[in-house]
Amino acid sequence: MALLQISEPGRSTAPHEHRLAAGIDLGTTNSLVASVRSGIAATLPDAQARHLLPSIVRYLADGARVVGHDAKAVAAQDPLNTIASVKRLMGRGVGDVKALGGRLPYEFIASDSGMPRIRTAAGDVSPVEVSADILKVLRERAEQTLGGELTGVVITVPAYFDDAQRQATKDAGTLAGLNVLRLLNEPTAAAVAYGLDRASEGVIAVYDLGGGTFDISILRLNKGVFEVLSTAGDSALGGDDMDRAIARWIMDQAGISDDADHAQLRRLLRDACAAKEALTDAERVDLKVELMDGSHWEGELTRSQLDSLVDPLIRKTLSPCRRALRDADLTPGDIREVVMVGGSTRVPRVRELVGEFFGRDPLVDIDPDKVVAVGAAIQADILAGNKPEDEMLLLDVIPLSLGLETMGGLVEKIVARNTTIPVARAQEFTTFKDGQTAMALHVVQGERETVESCRSLARFELRGIPPMVAGAARIRVTFQVDADGLLNVAAQEQTSGAHSSIAVKPSYGLSDQEIESMLRDSISHAEDDMDARRLREQKVEGERVLEAIRAALAADGDELLEAAERGRIDQATEALAQACDGSDAQAIKAAIARLEKTSSEYVARRMDAGIRKAMAGHKVEDFE
């Protein structure tokens, strides 16, 4: 199908069934799922007509999980087993979690893999598993509403998420049994939701302040292409922090000591959040807080008091705004529209200060809670192949520079922040000792010049370097970032060909084997189901390959192939079709591999022809 698009961009493909796809906004506070139905993208409600699913999971002693509203309702009674704001822990190590300090009312335990686990009545759980439990509920909701299994989903992440946080999110999707078509940056998703409504052109800024993360993205819209020029943010700043500031203030006012228990802290945070929300419309709100001795403290919070409490937090968001503009070589005056995203942008003071900064009233017409999921649904629909004619294209960037540790604990940047993805960049390094046969590579992400102030992503070793004098070996290190913003690093010694590569998995992440075994565990009927699932997946992939090759051959097989080549491809195609009719997953896999090998030269020719076609009509003279 994709092959057909290359050769015939203007013609519609053969009608095929509508593939079910969804966009998921996996938020710190709330999560949503949306889908495109009859051409309209909208969030999907649960049976009680509620769209938002609180991102809260309660683990019970019998192993059962309660997700969403029911978990939220008991969070204060059962704080240790009720996990909220888990997004803040995604891709984070034990050290980071300690840095978040006593602000999170859970019992953490370090695991062998370095990934923190949370002790609950149902056993120890990792942040990835908690997220997967939330995703499973959204998946069920979507499959029930849409009436079938999802072909694929787009899951959104804060633009400022680093590689470890992205990888953890993708792992959660896999663990929930989802085919993750793409990780999409939240501000970009919001721009899509707004952009399609308005068919606008020009430069826009998306200000996204969620429960626990802040992003600012600057995008240029041009004929359906959304080109992200720059992005900046803070992956640990959001509405949660406002709640804490308010709770702190209540504690001071009511004389509640710092060693209040978990349940009391949870109640305070809940009251603080309710007061903040009430002050979106009201000028003042009454507070009544139960103290440990059973008595009550009563007080009042005014809008102006709230403003002074949250001002420092909002001002903290302006520095990334300036940086994003500077990186895009723009000034506030160049921005045509400012789009507000995230529940925290309902706070009037946020709108006021952001409006002041950009010198224009921000756009708030789409529900700031839903806009990200809606944008993700639109992209999921396209990626699933339901709209082959759609002109929309998203060009995103990496938010933080990627580099390698060099001598003296310094960082050599290989890919600069705000580089458009996908990107591949290589750099050569050399040995510093005579006879050195191995080299340790330490991959880091961040803007600072020293290793300690950057985030460590992975360490790996290149072995088998032939002994040479110092400085003679040529080691080529290649960084490749895919369209999800995920990094792969490969190293090769140029004279000997010694090679080593790593799909960058954070040191405290999950290995592929762990995910596989968790998936196995999570499917109660074990082996049979796993086999059935594998067969189904292989059949889908096999059909996909068949559809692509048949469409391609029909379009230009005669033009681009010699008779003998054509014969070999036809034979391999037929073999795959037969394998797909059978029930042997391995045989299908092997047949796919054979067909892909046989047709590789043909595919390369078609790509080239596609590019030539895109350039057809342009002559070199145009540019002189």
Next chain:
Amino acid sequence: MPPESVKTHFELFALPATFMVDGEALSARYRELQRTMHPDRFASAPDRERRLAMEQAAQLNEAFRVLRDPLARARYLLELRGHRFDDEHSTTRDPEFLMEQMELREALAEVRDSADPLARVGVLMDQIGARLKAMTDQLGDLFGRDSAEAQREAVQTVLRMQFFRRLEEEARNLEADLEDELDGP
């Protein structure tokens, strides 16, 4: 080896290998090519095609990055013409240029001591920007002349521009720090 990987950046965009490039046309072609190659176009295609698309799109992004930036473009053109840049050992011995560099560096280091640091760094950035612009114009002139002498001078200009780019980056970081400090802790 697939044919596209041996293409030069200019060939990929069907552009002549010259220093002067029409920025608007370059961007328009970039968008057109991305529409054909971007991995999103292959999201439901078989694995191998997805990988191929990713590699192609990465090469296209790299080509676009190089061609739209005058300094990277000049460097790339000189490399195409056989010049090898050795960054470890590339220095310039022009005393006048070195003096200017030193003065600018000192001025940057002293910004915080001035009465209005933000305004002062703004002035320095304008100065650096003007020098970069002048050197870009100079490159246009040098690449227009087709002599070995002009090429040697272009190499020198590229090396100088790299110094100024680093200065510009430092000035930008300083400006960012100063602005953040104004907002308070």
